[in-house]
Amino acid sequence: MKILVADDSRVMRQIVIRTLRQAGYDDHDIVEAEDGADALAKVTSEKPDLVLSDWNMPNMTGIECLQAMRASGSAVPFGFVTSEGSAEMREKAANAGALFLIAKPFTADTFNEHLDGVIA
Amino acid sequence: MTAYLDTGDRRRSADAPPRIADLIDEATIQSIAEEAWSALVGEDEYLVPLPGDPLVDAVSSWVEVVGPWTGTVVITTARATAAELSRCLLKEHAPPVLDDEDVDDALGELANVVGGNVKAVLPGPSSLGLPEVGTAPEAGTDVCRVDLLWRGQSLTISVQDSAGVLTEQNNQQKNEVPL
Numbered sequence: 569m570k571i572l573v574a575d576d577s578r579v580m581r582q583i584v585i586r587t588l589r590q591a592g593y594d595d596h597d598i599v600e601a602e603d604g605a606d607a608l609a610k611v612t613s614e615k616p617d618l619v620l621s622d623w624n625m626p627n628m629t630g631i632e633c634l635q636a637m638r639a640s641g642s643a644v645p646f647g648f649v650t651s652e653g654s655a656e657m658r659e660k661a662a663n664a665g666a667l668f669l670i671a672k673p674f675t676a677d678t679f680n681e682h683l684d685g686v687i688a
Numbered sequence: 689m690t691a692y693l694d695t696g697d698r699r700r701s702a703d704a705p706p707r708i709a710d711l712i713d714e715a716t717i718q719s720i721a722e723e724a725w726s727a728l729v730g731e732d733e734y735l736v737p738l739p740g741d742p743l744v745d746a747v748s749s750w751v752e753v754v755g756p757w758t759g760t761v762v763i764t765t766a767r768a769t770a771a772e773l774s775r776c777l778l779k780e781h782a783p784p785v786l787d788d789e790d791v792d793d794a795l796g797e798l799a800n801v802v803g804g805n806v807k808a809v810l811p812g813p814s815s816l817g818l819p820e821v822g823t824a825p826e827a828g829t830d831v832c833r834v835d836l837l838w839r840g841q842s843l844t845i846s847v848q849d850s851a852g853v854l855t856e857q858n859n860q861q862k863n864e865v866p867l
Contacts, residue, residue, distance in 0.1 A: 576818070579794045594785060624800075624818055652803025652816055653840070665738045670803045673727030 569687060570597040572616035574607035574633070575649070576625040579671075582618060584649055591679035593687055604628030608636050611644055618686060623650035623657070634664045645686055649674065693790045706757050706799050707830055717845055720805040721836070724798060728774045729838075731825055739835035740842030748824035749795040752802035755814020759849040761803035762824050763795065771842040788832055792821040798853045825850065 571588065575581045580599050588596070601607035605628040607621055607650075618681045621630040628636075634646050646666050650657075653671030661669045668682040718737055723784035725733045743766050752763040765773075775782045776793035783790070796819030807816050836843045 577793050577797045578692060579777050579790065580797050582778055586779065586781075626818060629715060651801045652807060653804075653860070654812060655810055672804065674726045675727055 569615045569616065570599060570614065571687075572599045572601060572607060572610055572614060572619045574601040574604065574619065574621040574625070574630065576601075576603050576622065579606075580622070587674065587676055587679050590676035591683065592676075593679075593683065596687070602632035604630055608633045609671070611637055611642055616644060619644055619646045620649050621646065623648055623652060623661075631660065631664055634661075634666060638665050647682060692705040694770050695830060705849075706811065708757065708759065708828075708830070708832045708849065711757055711811065712806065712832055712847060714832060716809060717806065717834050717847060718831065718836070720809075721834070722843055725838070726800045728798065728801065729773060733838065735774065735838040735843070736797070737834065740837050740840070743842055745790075746824075747795065747821065749792070749799035749819055749821045750818035750825060751799050751819050752801065753806075753807050753810060753814050757814070759847065759851075760825055761799060761806045761826075762827075762846045763799045763802065763843065764824055764846070765795075765838075765843040766841060768793070769838065769843060772839065773798065775856055784787070792825075796821050802845060806857075 569579065573581050573584050585598050597672055599610055599616060601610050605623040607619060608628065612621065621633060623630040630648055637644065637646065647672065648661050648666055648669040650669065651672045653669060658669050669687060670678055714833065718735065722735050725735055745767045746764055746836065747767045748762050748764040749772050764822045770791050770867050771786050774786055774791045777794045800819045804816055807814055827846065828850060830849035831846055833844060833846040836845065
């Protein structure tokens with residue numbers, strides 16, 4: 569399985585990748601994207617099986633990336649990993665087609681809770 | 689029949705932006721920071737609510753919150769402490785010599801996570817800006833600040849209004865013509 573991790577912070581991308589491994593998802597290929605536009609391009613070029621994306625990013629936000637993916641017909645499973653977890657944002661994420669929203673800070677248990685049903 | 693003189697005080701009071709002291713307290717800010725530290729910096733990393741020595745070579749990271757309450761959430765510490773925090777966040781991926789970009793990225797991400805959780809406590813709807821790093825933006829008079837020690841080093845977290853915004857609002861109020 570290939571997982572695309574999108575975050576404009578390199579440090580946070582490392583933390584997300586480390587947490588994936590701590591949660592037991594350590595035998596998957598990881599691809600990194602540094603903003604929403606990069607993620608959108610890599611959804612096409614890398615064909616990931618899952619996208620984990622930040623919300624607030626320069627160039628293109630995570631929600632804009634998801635909306636563009638769905639508008640282009642991509643049904644790749646998509647989840648947010650973001651510092652904001654308000655009910656309003658969770659609703660907006662779900663309406664756009666996101667499977668889940670993980671609020672930062674998170675733990676390996678949080679990843680298991682949301683990803684066990686997604687990552688076989 | 690009594691005629692009441694409308695001085696505009698009641699209207700101005702109702703129009704005034706909420707004060708941060710009415711929206712969040714020091715204990716809540718510390719609790720948010722402790723959760724972020726435990727998850728990102730390390731499970732055994734603690735923040736002690738004590739003021740430390742004055743900062744030398746200080747650096748700040750912050751995120752802006754725009755909504756019913758508008759201002760910034762600011763983390764300030766010494767650059768050496770910020771570098772130590774960066775190593776903790778990067779763990780095995782920390783290079784032998786950290787560059788400024790890594791330190792700014794790590795400190796900015798801490799402000800992003802703390803700011804996002806502070807925003808969740810404040811009245812909405814509001815939006816969160818991207819993290820910035822540098823010399824802390826000037827605060828106005830509406831500030832909730834916690835002084836902490838991490839590994840014995842000073843670190844402060846402020847939820848503060850923008851001096852510019854408040855001045856503009858004050859000017860607007862001063863310029864109002866009483867009815």
